[in-house]
Amino acid sequence: SRSKTEYLHCRFSADEGGVASEVAIEGAIIPRVERFRYLGSIIQGNGEIDEDINHRIKVGWQKWKNASGVLCDRRIPLRLKGRVYRMVVRPALLYGAECWPIK
Known part of the structure; x- marks a missing residue:
């Protein structure tokens, strides 16, 4: 929809030329x-990724808090806790990581 349309001007170098485009x-x-x-x-x-990484860390903590009933319960076997962590917390942390640029 036209009301939701927006554009992003990428500035990957310090020399942008000072051109403001519309x-x-x-x-x-x-x-x-x-x-x-x-x-x-x-x-x-x-070109930075700090906001995306901070968001992923926040989402990972939220998933950890949601699963803490299982992850912190002493009666649940360690192997099961590891599976819950790998299936719930880790994917939330690493979603999109394969597309992060490396400087």
Whole structure:
């Protein structure tokens, strides 16, 4: 939908040229953003990934808290706790990690 459309100008180098561009579709100006969420990951215009990593850490802690009843119960075998961790917490932490750029 046109009301949800936005664009991201990527600045991967310090020399941007100082050009402020506008994007318009049929006369309607599309808003420019510094970051946006795409397929669950946060894309930043400067190429950094710190916001996405912080978000993944936060989601991982939330999953840990949700599963802490199982993970912290002494009556549950360690092997089962490991399986719960690998199936619940780890995927939340590492979602999208294969696409993170390395500097």
